[in-house]
Amino acid sequence: MGAPIETFYQVIRRQGISRRSFVKFCSLTAASLGLGANGAATVANALETKPRVPVIWMHGLECTCCSESFIRSAHPLVKDVVLSMISLDYDDTIMAAAGHQADAILQETREKHKGGYILAVEGNPPLNEDGMYCIDGGRPFVEKLKEMAADSMAVIAWGACASWGCVQAAKPNPTHAVPIDKVIRDKPIIKVPGCPPIAEVMTGVVGYVVTFGKLPELDRQGRPKMFYSQRIHDKCYRRPHFDAGQFVEAWDDDGARKGYCLYKMGCKGPTTYNACSTTRWNDGVSFPIQSGHGCIGCSEDAFWDKGSFYDRLTNISAFGVEANADTIGIAAAGAVAAGLAVHAGVTAVRRLTGHDENTPPRG
Amino acid sequence: MAQASGLPGVVDRIDERAPRRQTVYVYQAPVRLWHWVTVGCITVLAVTGYLIGSPPPTLSGEASDHYLMGYIRYAHFSAGYVLAVGLVFRLIWAFIGNRYARQIFVLPVWDRMWISGLIYTVKWYMFLVRDPKKYIGHNPAGHASMFGLVLLLVFMICTGFAMYSEGAGRDSWQYAMFGWVFSIFPNSQDVHTWHHLGLWAIVIFVLGHIYAAVREDILSRQSMISSIVSGERVFRDDFRE
Known part of the structure; x- marks a missing residue:
């Protein structure tokens, strides 16, 4: 850290990658994002002129399956993403630094790139017992998360944990784990759900933000439309x-x-x-x-x-039994039909036995 | 309760007056048409809806030789459109038609007379009173259940079109109009589950609706079944003062 901010292109050339390979990469990325005929030039232009976006990757309650997925991205290769497209300044599972050294990077990024870095969150914060169920660097994760989110440009919610809550938020949710949009309310959040999300979807989202300097179009639930607008x-x-x-x-x-x-x-x-x-x-x-x-x-x-x-x-759990909609529906309709049959029977008997003098039986 | 309707024993809860006739024209032609179109739609929707949830046994051979689920879904969607357009039309008719055309869209829970009528009608169905009251429109219990059906149909139309929009796409007008359903139920599986439960709620309504119509036609000394065909409610004359 501390070095002047380089553009992507400078970093790429410094790594000994030829102009030809660079253009190829731009074309491939543009194609995988479905950007159309001029996409490659747009990507190339962005990478040549824009500084690499600093990314802070934090881990709350999670299983690291999102990271495992991410590092298997083939188009673009994760190596290209981490080393060329973004400046992954902090990711405690894969970074070399540890302990206070690593923590110092968080503070440094906050100060140096205030409002300019992307916060990628894998996992989610538990809120019970003041967040004591997830301690990261001696402090509750939820505190660090709020702190880092406050100075970020945008937040990416990786996976089902950060987006929806996933298994740790499943009933009865003893730690009161919540999706990150329950604690980060003033920043745009891109939800990239999945357990884990698809690797190419993850790098695709990062690639889009880096290339265009804005968030992809999101749907009603905050998911990028380009990957989540259709069902399986x-x-x-x-x-x-x-x-x-x-x-x-x-x-x-x-x-x-x-x-x-x-x-x-x-x-x-x-x-x-x-x-x-x-x-x-x-x-x-x-x-x-x-x-x-x-x-x-x-x-x-x-x-x-x-x-x-x-x-x-x-399945609907009611009255201590689990049943699906059909079982409940058939039982309820059957009960109603039986009740009506009894009602009809009582009606008929009353008429025949003369309780119902108002309407004397005919015929 | 006042017997000012002019027909012996007939209660007109709207303004306590009715013409001095044994026969009152209640259900205008558009209301009757809507009723029977809706009957057809609900029948098709219930059967195809159940089959979409629990498809028929698998077919063999080339996939291109069959389009069974496609046809079932097509029938479901078509009937759904007709039902929805019908309900919108029926709502408009509530403003145009006679006063009985408005009844099923308003539940007058603030009306003491209506409430006491409801209690009386419930007692009638529980065999606690000997004579039913006669109503030109729906009796209060029928009125409440019809109002419930309207709400149920609105629910089924909203969830139905919301699920239709999942296939039609995020750019479709169906999504623009009904996508809000997914703000209430973020997971579409819940929408499917509730829509499916709605099927059974409608089945239960139909059971009660038909039973009550047949029973009241016989017992309450006024026409029910022929009224939704001819539109006229005939009050039989042997009310005992």
């Missing part, structure tokens, strides 16, 4: 089997071998917004449905609390 189901390669009415009825049945739709096996693709069915995972190798398992909806709000991973509808 909408772009699933098994969708024709759904429309045809061809389903897997049981694991390992003929339909499963033929790759039919997993709708009846509780695939949550129809209610899950993510880019898995287009971008896929591990450099486009596969994604859950391609491997024969339904989507579990990991990028959706409270996906741990929505019943089994193999039910498309949420």
Whole structure:
């Protein structure tokens, strides 16, 4: 730290990368972001003129699966992101510095790049016991988070934890873990949900912010539209089997071998917004449905609390029993029908026995 | 309660007056048309909706040979559109039509007479009173359940169009108009679950609606079933003073 702020291009050339490779990289990034014909030039121009954006990557209650995913990004390679596109000034899981040295970087970034750095948050803060369930550098994580968010330009919420709360916020949520938008209220937050999010989605979001110097267009729930505006189901390669009415009825049945739709096996693709069915995972190798398992909806709000991973509808817990909407509906309709039948019976008996003198039986 | 309606024993809760006729024209043609179109829509929607939730057994052969779920969903969406347009039309008709056209959109809980009528009607259904009161429009219990159905249909239309917008896309007018549903239920799975429960709520309404119509037609000495066909409510004459 302390060195003058370099542009991306200067850093890239300093690393011995040729102009030719640089242009190739710009084209690839532009293509992966779907930026159209002039995209590559825009990316190149941005990288040549703009200083690298400092990024602070903090970890709250989480499992580091977001980081694990991030470092597997293939387009662009994470090496390019970390070493060329951004200035990753702080990330306690992968940085060399430790202890007070590492903590000093946070303060330094706050002072030097006030209002100019991106705060990327993996995990979330627990609020119970004044945040004592997540201590980071001797202080509750929630305090550090608020402090760093206050001077940031924008906040990226990595994964289901930071976006929705994920498993630590699932019922009964003993630590009172909350998504970061419950404690950071005055900064724009980009939610990149998933458990973990897709690597290329993560680097794509970073690439967009760096290239254009602004946040991508977000949907109603704060997710970037370019990756989260369609459901898994909408772009699933098994969708024709759904429309045809061809389903897997049981694991390992003929339909499963033929790759039919997993709708009846509780695939949550129809209610899950993510880019898995287009971008896929591990450099486009596969994604859950391609491997024969339904989507579990990991990028959706409270996906741990929505019943089994193999039910498309949420079970309703009432009166101490868990039942799905059909069971409840059929039971209720049956009870009402039985009640009406009894009512009709009583009515008939009263008429026949002359209780109902008002309307003498006819015929 | 006053018997000022001119028809012996008939209560007109709106202004306590009714023409001195045994027959009153209650349900105008657009109301009847709406009723039967809605009946058709709800039937199609309930059956196709259930099949979307629990699809028929899997088909074999080439996917391109079939379009079963596609047709089921198409029928569901089409019927949903007709139902929604019908309800909007019915709401407009509430302003244009006769005073009985307004009844199902307003629940007069502030009206003491209506409340006492509701209590009386509930007693009637619980066999606690011997004679039912006669109403030109809906009796208070029927009025309340119709009002409930309107709310239920609004709920089903909002959640239905919200889910339709998921396929139609973020740029669709359906999303612009009904996307707010996802601010209430961030996870679409909840919208699906509640929409599915709504199906059963409507089934329960239909059971009660048909039962009450048949029962009152027989017992309350006024026409019910033929009224929604002809529009006329006939009061039978053997009320005992």
